Amino acid sequence: MSETDKTEADSTQDSSSSDSNVAEFSVTEISAALKRTVEDTFGYVRVRGEISGYRGPHSSGHAYFSMKDDRARLEAVIWRGVFSKLKIRPEEGMEVIATGKLTTYPGSSKYQIVIERIEPAGVGALMALLEERRKKLAAEGLFDDARKKPLPFLPKIIGVVTSPTGAVIRDILHRLRDRFPVHVLVWPVRVQGETSGHEVASAIDGFNRFTGDAVPRPDLLIVARGGGSLEDLWGFNDEAVVRAVAASQIPVISAVGHETDWTLIDHVADRRAPTPTGAAEMAVPVRHDLENTVDTLSLRNAQAMRRSLDQQRNGLRALSRAMPSLDALFGLPRQRFDTAAQRLTSALSANTASHRTRLVAAGSHMRPRILALHFSRARDRKVQAALRLGTVMARIVERRREDWKRVGALKPSVLIRQTALARTALDERTARLHRAFAASIDRTRQKLDGQSQLLRLVSYQSVLQRGFALVRDEAGQPVRAASQTTRHQRISLEFADASIAAIVEDGPASEPKPKAKKAAPAKPPGNQGTLF
Template sequence: MPDPFPSNAPELSVSELSSALKRTIEDRFGFVRVRGEISNFRGQHSSGHAYFSLKDQSARIDAVIWKGVYAKLKTKPQEGLEVVATGKITTYPGKSAYQIVIEALEPAGVGALMALFEERRRKLGAEGLFDEARKRPLPFLPSSIGVVTSPTGAVIRDILHRIAERFPRRVLVWPVRVQGETSAAEVAAAIDGLNALPETGPMRRPDVIIVARGGGSLEDLWSFNEEIVVRAAAQSRTPIIAAIGHETDWTLIDYAADLRAPTPTAAAEKAVPVRAELATTLADLGRRESGAMFRLGERRRADLRALLRALPQGEAIIALPRQRLDHVGARLGAALSKAHDRQRIGLARLSHRLSQQSPHARLARSAERLAGLGGRLGRALDSGREARLRRLAHVGARLAAARSTSRRVETEKLSAARHRIDALARRLSYGVNAGVATRRTTLGALAQLLGSLGYKQVLARGYALVRDADQRPLRLAAEIRDGAALEIEFVDGRRSAIAGPAKDAAPAKPAVKKGRAKRDQGSLF
């Protein structure tokens, strides 16, 4: 059947057509910037790649971010976030679809950044990083101040000038980038580095840290909204003053810091007091203290003079105590005499008791008790010896009677056992002789039976037993090969023979009888 649509166009396979489309699209577009809203984002795939879509009011395009690029992105994809994606347009032949392979991703405008800012603020606030309860007070007069900022901007000069003007302190500057892709990581590393310094030594840990940056747009200040910076500020062991941008600029580190300053200069003012004001205040307090001490002394002297006027004369004060002393002295002599008498009587009583407890008296009483105990011990020994002798004699008599009775019983048992052994010996001798006679009779009968049934009797009737070289009996002529060695046993001995070929003539009748004899002999084996 002829082709209804004749054409000279070459035939292409599906793979060839897909490859041609892929080259055409990649050569035509190359790198593009696409603005759209992220849709169908479910996080990274198990392989580490990210797959989602970019859409607007009337179209959508598939997007993919490879694992290595995803880890380097400053702005991570989020569902519903409007972004500007930079990448290369390519095709995916497996689905006959085109897609964009994203190399860079950034929020699309201030609105998107503010939405991302609010979302992060709610997330980190829910974790408790912005709670007022965890914020710490600043030291009144720090000995060392750490500053995290750019080393070339006007911010560091303003801070150093303001600190030197108010109250010169040791300042440790940790230079970082305050704008760009790596600035967030550098600021977080600076905060962690200052906290990791030792508490003593020439390079010791500062008492307060100022994180500062000059003014700028929301995009310029975005590094201080990154989670890594906020978490580093919240975990800092040293109090932090955040001074980012102008007074109207707010970043997430302002919420996590222990104190927010509207400007970097204000941060320096909050870090240290004014030395001149402190000196004036101290001088004023010193003058007030001196005046108060003088007035207190005057008041105490006036009180003392008033008390002295109210006191009576000295003689009137000591008259009554002196009379009381005389009365007590008289009573003391009588009391001492009575106490002396009581002590002498008590001493006499103790002497009498001590004489009764003297070593000689106690030794005499102990000797009398010892003599009494010795007499009682001798009588007890004599009585015990006599009782043991009586018990020993009684036990000896019982033992002799028991031994005599036991000897008589054992003698009777031995005699009975001897009679039993003699009877058993006679029965054993009779049984052995009877058994031997029975076995001898049986053996004779078996010998006669063997003689009558053995193959020797068959050989005696004129037959012969043929064996091969292995001494096996041969029953059939077919079992013998020509030239085989044979051994023929007769009644009076054995002869060797060599097997020859069979003759044409029929075997003789005796040969048949011989073969039957062989079969009979074989049955005997």
């Protein structure tokens, strides 16, 4: 063995003897020792940092995330029992002060803080969180004025969401009792603390679920609380409360804090009241004012009715004075009727003479010799027409034969086009013929209607319809004057509906009697004249 090998063997032997003096630990022992050391040294600490990696509570109810600053990162855990009691829930990017104890997790060789209490890092952090939440909800349109509902003018039932033991509910009830007593339903909730937001949201949703069967459904909701700090009012900045108010079908009045206090529920509510007392004043009108208004309107209505009746009465009197009398209204038509009755006799005579003249003229053309002459002339015209018809038909046949020869020489396309043009022209002429025929029929009908109406007017039957009678002798000839009758002469009286026989009892006197003052003839009923 060389000297070098001896030296290396000696050094190896020395090293083995020195390692055998160090105590050996298992991994579990080292982890337990570190855990005791960390927990004993940092048993209760407050750590300030920014929340990172927060995704909400785990399915087990625990929450896992990290706290970091600009140089380091610390794992954090909140157990389920502690998480449900937190006043401020963790959010991603939120700067907080966490209170708890440090420990280690042997399963991954890392240390972490078990948080028992968490709070924002100052009022500035709360305001920043509030502003961020406000912008988020406003971007969703929950604060738009277009979605706000009008308040009922006179609600029958008002629901109040507030603490049942505070001064707020007493102020609201007292103000409602003074202005207009209505039925009030109170939903008791905590207005401060970690569960206040959830309770308020549940109360608003519960009122909206009322169907009116067991408990009547409110017409208006008031969410009220007294004044306080930002932390005290934080439950009314809860996102669940804002969404519950936005989803409410019942109008909501927000009365949280004093006039200078603003929460997110004030932005989403249909109306914001500066105080709970102001919310009661917004909810109902003053009953005494309404009664005075009704009395004033009733008085004005009665006065207006009296004035309207007086005006209508005066107008009726003026119209009655301006209206003509009955004699003035019927005087002119009565005079026209008498004049027409006087002219009727001469008109009937003229009409009868005119018809007789036309009848005689027509009868003169109906003699046998004249009829034979007409038939002879017509027979001659027929023979001549038959002679001309044969010649004309021969010409037409020859012309059609030539036309068909020319048509046969044409191409089919030309024939089709000419046929289409001819058909179009024929349709147009047919339509024009129909229109002309319809117009001619209408003109003839109108002319015939006019002549029929004129015939009805001048016919003696129309005169009989007005109450007159036509007197005929035994030969059926009209009797136009009393001088044409004799004593015991048989006559017939034709009325509108039938004719009756009569005998003249007194004929005209043979000698003229001394003139006496003529008495006015008695007018028959209906203001009609007489023919006698």
